Amino acid sequence: MTGQPIVDAAQWQAARAALLSEEKRLTRDLDRLAAERRKLPWVQVTRAYRFTTPDGEKSLADLFDGRKQLIVYHHMLKEDDPAPCPGCSMLADELPRLEHLHARNTTLVMVSHAPLSQIRAFAARMGWPVPWFESRDSFTPDHGYGTHGPGYSVFIRQGDQVFYTYGCTDRGTEMVCGTMAMLDMTPMGRGEVWQDAPAWVEQNQPYQWWRLHDEYEG
Secondary structure, eight states: OOOOOOOOHHHHHHHHHHHHHHHHHHHHHHHHHHHHHHTSOOEEOOSOOEEEETTEEEEHHHHTTTOSEEEEEEOOOOTTOSSOOHHHHHHHHTOOOHHHHHTTTEEEEEEESSOHHHHHHHHHHHTOOSOEEEOOSSHHHHTTSTTTOOEEEEEEEETTEEEEEEEEOGGGGGGGOHHHHHHTTSTTTTOBTTSOOOTTSOOBOTTTTOOOTTSOOO
16 A cells, blocks of 8 residues: 555545646746746857758758747767667657647757767657757857757747747756656656655656667566
């Protein structure tokens, strides 16, 4: 037995209603935070970054693919990488269908410091349809992610000018990670020691359970 309280349906509904009030307050807070994010000032991108793509070398403006907004995920894949980052790969597994973003004038791509041939091979193994390009200059470190990432960078284009509007890394990337959000709905959560969980829940160090999706056993 877990020791978790067992109640009737009416008692559960009362407890659920109290939690729902907290969830609604959090939703409003997240809406307010998103509004503040949209109000951030912009920085004009003046460096001539170049990206190696299957269609040849392209500029940052080219990556917009004719749309007004661009989201770039800095995947940590390295040259001759013996152990591609499972966290980056979990996020890449869960990126949305691009058609929905395109409908809102937004392009999504990934970049890495690995050679394009290795990027394409790994993307094929993982089954990822998101455009993914080689970035060998200072694009990733210039946006605060070290040489390799991880993190998201967001840009907007006005005519020939490109502006950097937002970026996040580490736990900031969880906003688009469905696995974490779904586990947070369960009684056992993520099973990581930092979480406040009931005593019966077995918890381990964070990140240790992550695998590439074709490397889990069973």
